[in-house]
Amino acid sequence: MTTLALKSYQQAALDALAGFARAAQVKGPALAFGELVGRPYNPDPFGAVPCVCLRIPTGGGKTLLAAHAVATLAREWRASDAPVAVWLVPSDTIRSQTLNALQTTGHPYRDALQASYGAEVRVCVLEDLANIAPSDWGQRAIVVVATIQSFRIDDTDKRNVYSFSEHFERHFKGCDAQRLRVLHDLPDAMVTAEEAAADGAGVRAGILKGFVGQPRWSLANWLALHEPLLIVDEAHNTKTDKSFTALKRLNPSAILELTATPIATQTNVLYHVSAQELAAEAMIKLPIALAEHPLGWQQAVFAAVQTQRALEGEALKDEAEGFGYVRPIVLFQAQNENDDVPPAALRQHLHDELHIPKEQIKIATGDTKELDGLNLAARDCPVRFVITVQALREGWDCPFAYVLCSLQKLSSATAVEQLLGRVLRMPYASRRGREALNRAYAHVCEAKFSTAASALADRLINHMGFEALDVASMLVQQSLLPVFDKNQPTALIEYAPVATDFAANSVPAALHNAPGIAVVQLAGEQRVVVTGHIGTKVEALLMAQVRGAKKQAQVKDKVAQHNALVAAQAAPASRGAHFAPVPTLGYRSTAQGQLWPLEVEAVLETVTLDLLTPDAVQLPDFHIVEQSNSFEIYLKDAHVQLRAADASQIALDYGSSSISADDLVRWLDQSLFQKLPDFTQSQRRAYFAAVVNHLLHEKGLSLVALAKARFKLAQDIEARVADLKDRAAKAQFRQLVLQETWTIEPDWVQPLLFVANRYPAPALSRYSGRYQFNKHFYPVLADLKDGGEEFACAQLLDAHPAVMHWVRNLDTAPCGFALATSRGRFFPDFVAELAGDGVNSGRIAVLEYKGAHLLNDPYEIEKRQVGELWARNSQGRCLFGYITKDRGGMGMTGQINALLNLRLHDPHGIHVAW
Structure with a gap:
């Protein structure tokens, strides 16, 4: 099925979510979040239930992202092909629109669900749940669209979702006591004596008397039994005790929040999309x-x-x-x-x-x-x-x-x-x-x-x-x-010009006389209006105008925002400067042939990868870890589906099963066909069958065990094929590119252009230190920590007289500069345009900083060789330097000087080969 292609930042957000879910399976949410994001994880109020946020500004397409996130969480966290997801929105209007889009064939939101679950995916409202056959739960993906208000209330008796309903009798009577036990720990999930005593009206008066102390047959309880994935739209509106109680009452397995304006102290922002990315x-x-x-x-x-x-x-x-x-x-x-x-x-x-x-x-x-x-x-x-x-x-x-x-x-x-x-x-x-x-x-x-x-x-x-x-x-x-x-x-x-007004209760003379400051009347109130950068002295005077720690903190935040706006306007790109074109790397398969962009795919096209060798079918890292829930595979209308099975429905053991190896092979093909696009379906299925047979007959694993571990199996197969491709590409890349069997040269016809408003630096990894870089081309710097060796390298580059302006290079195409390698692409750390006198104008220097412990790594050596090749064949217009803290007694300053002070008349001044 063809779906609306995700934007780069949307895919990056989903990749971050998948990486978090995988890591959380092993390490728990807190440790996984801390390692991936670099900030502490707030477990309140959901404890061990992972709750993370994708921060998407206005216009970022968060609903499409949410539609794709359902399958990502179901696969990576729940290991389920038929999840239950509750999609919560802030209003009835948004609910109607979201529901309509998710139900309409051909709509991108619907296509996102069908790409993972087929046409049988069920999207419904709360009122439809009682009409879904009990056998459908766990056999098809179910997405329930509702408002948070449907669940958020102090008195659960006043919400139908919590009320006893005989419509759910056939659902609850199919559950054994073991499974129902999870409801005993949820608030207001059981029928109370007071509730039964008040049940005295209607045709079936007194029905609750026999249910005292038992789980209520309610919609909310039925959802809770399935541990749904929660998708919470406009999640900043749900940070109240009532909302927390309502969400916990649903017994979610994971919570994904989406909002443009999260409450910082209460939100675990996993990925933050910036305006430049949009x-x-x-x-x-x-x-x-x-x-x-x-x-x-x-x-x-x-x-x-x-x-x-x-x-x-x-x-x-x-x-x-x-x-x-x-x-x-x-x-x-x-x-x-x-x-x-x-x-x-x-x-x-x-x-x-x-x-x-x-x-x-x-x-x-x-x-x-x-x-x-x-x-x-x-x-x-x-x-x-x-x-x-x-x-x-x-x-x-x-x-x-x-x-x-x-x-x-x-x-x-x-x-x-x-x-x-x-x-x-x-x-x-x-x-x-x-x-x-x-x-x-x-x-x-x-x-x-x-x-x-x-x-x-x-x-x-x-x-x-x-x-x-x-x-x-x-x-x-x-x-x-x-x-x-x-x-x-x-x-x-x-x-x-940026002008910000502050409170002015008793304005000292120092503020009256400071440049860029005016004391004015705004809406009948005296205010201090500041233009230009606010220094520490003026900041202290502004903070002295208000009392109380909270108000002073607000002034401090306002000053920081003001200074960020002022500093950003001073960036070369903001002032209208231009950055010289940066040539990419191209190849000619014959000396006089057409120049093509050099990508690893071009190298792989010359390789025939055999997946059916004895070595290829082995998965050395594959190990099965027994999990508490059981799984079954069944066929329906020739479409393989899998579901988490209730203990009362099936008890799989490792000794017998009606599952066939072909069923598992078909499921693997459905799961991996988009990730292995270089192979035909017959090639994929032959390889998957060989891997399954190897695990069954040579490793002695049972088919049921493989079915249980199918998601891990798919991950390891994907990794194994990537490893095989990496090995083949490395050998061929060395011969065709590094040994220059092909003609390799910079491509000046299709260069990379650094232009204003095209620097999509992810918001969470931006430089946020106090040091001001004066020559960085863009207002922000991507992926740079405040301090450390790479930061020191950036400082030296910014201060060097030979540098006109520079860019902290992005690690994503098409806005980041990349050179091809046997693994894909290499994005150097820094790209600089050098100042010149006409002859030297437009020269480009590319620098990669590496810690000394990585200098002898084989892949790092390959990246250095590619960079040197790019510079060597540029006729002196490009420089490449591999910088480290110390090399043979020469520090970073000496290495950068040696690179940037080269001149065109120096025959050895076209590159630096470290």
Whole structure:
């Protein structure tokens, strides 16, 4: 089945989740989380039940990610092919939309489930559970979509999910006492004497008298028996005691939270997606071109209309050049009914003064719902302007929204982040041909310059899940941005200065006289407005304006956010600098042949891998660990399915089974076909059959034992094939590439380009130290710890006079620079553009730092050889250095000097071979 391809950051988030689940199986959640993330794990309030969060900012596609996460957790944590998952959402509206998407064939969310569980996967609401046949539980994946409110209440008697229901009689009567025992430890799961005594009405009056002390036949109890996986959307809303009680009451096996704004002290953030990652994958538009209109709302409205008209002209040209249809739309945030410009007045102004046809204007408020039934993406839809105030319908989609025009003050406007989130989303999740259509636009009414930028930044950071360093490069003054000329450079020119206001109770003279500080009246209150970097002395004075540790901590956080915004605007990429193209590595199979990108796949195409040798079918690391639950494999409609079996249904032992080896081979093929794409189905099945026969007849394992350990078996087979490919590739890579049987040379036609807003550094691994790097091309640095040898290397590079600017290289394509190796790709640590005098301009230096203990590692030697080959064949335009703490008495400074001070006239100055 073909599903919507995951973005790189989505796959990375799922990989992190899978890695955590595997490690947690062995080490427990706390140790696994600490080793993978590098931060302490908070076990409260769920104890041994793993509870982790994927932090996805607005526009990041968290629902698609959640749909894929069901299978990831079921496979890696539960070892189940037929899980029960409870998908909790914050409202009935979101529940209806999520349910519809998960049930609709062809929808990407449904496709994600069917890719793992086939068309028989059941997606339903709570009311449908009693109608599912007891035999279906454990035989097919079941996803239940509900609101958290369905379970969250003090008195469980007031929720139907906790009530005794005879509809569940056939479900509970099939369970033995051993399995029901898990309910005895859950709060309010048993029928009480008081409950039975109160059961005196209805046709079956008094039925509960015989159930005192027994598990209640309830929907919640039935879910609890299946230890469901919990998917919690907008999880920051569930951090209350009522919610914790409700979630624990469901007896979950694992909890996955998704939110843009987690509560830091209560959330185990496993993976955090950044704005730059979203922009690199064309999920959001960047930057936001911000225009402030101090002359009044009419000026803002006129400018927004002009922006729409210009964008629509660009869209027509874009479509003529082969890009999809878009019709840019303005979202107006009007004032409240009792203010000067409510929705009706704004509509009248647009029609009477700006001569906009009425059919192009729609109002969407709580009372006026003119968007209902309209498909805003349709070509024949005339709508170009949507007016709202606070509340758009939850989940409402406006794929062509490009311009936000707020007539309210951003500092006090409600729901502005909801509107901005819709404007940020990129149509079709694909970059446009004309640069103006890759940006979002905001027109705001503010009487004082730069206060809007500060307020908008605050909304992006505190309400939409973006990082301060990202936000700094997300906002730029529209008047200073070349918006509508395709031939203009795309680099940003100038940012609205960051201005942050603080409390001012008793302002000392030191603050009055400090540069970049103004004491002003805002909303009738005296405030200190600061622009520029806030030093430690000014920070201390600002903190002295408030009392109490909590308020002072808030000031400290606000200062840190302000300084991050200021520092980010100083980065070369933010100022409009350009980075020289960095050539990738290519090959020619013949001396005069075409130059192709050098990838390990090209090398592997020359290798024939035999999977049926006696060595290949052995799994030296495969060991079976007995688990408490039993498994059975059964056939249904020629489709192999597996399920966790109740002890009352089947008791598998190691001596006999109706399972065939062919059943297991088919299951292995279904599990691994996407991970072994280089082999045909007949090749895969022949290999899987050989492995199974080897384990059965030469290792003496039973088929039931293999069935129980099938997930571990699949993992080890995948690892074994990877090892075989690695060995074959290593030998062939040495001959074709390192010994230059092929012609190897840098590819200047298809180089890597470092450009603004395309540095998708994962948020959790960014550098967060106090030292300021002045020459790093981007506002953030990926994967750099504050201190240590690699940090010292980065400092030396930043301070070196031969370096114009540099990048802490990403370890992912296509935004990171990579060189091919026999294992795939090698991403060096640092890439620098060197300063030059014209002749030397555009020279590139690539550096890899390694600890001394790794210098003799065979793979590290291969990476060094590839880098030297890249530099050696670049005609002196590229340098490569392998840096370590000390080499033969030469420290890092000497090694970097030896590399960067080379000149073109030096015949040996084209590379450094350590």
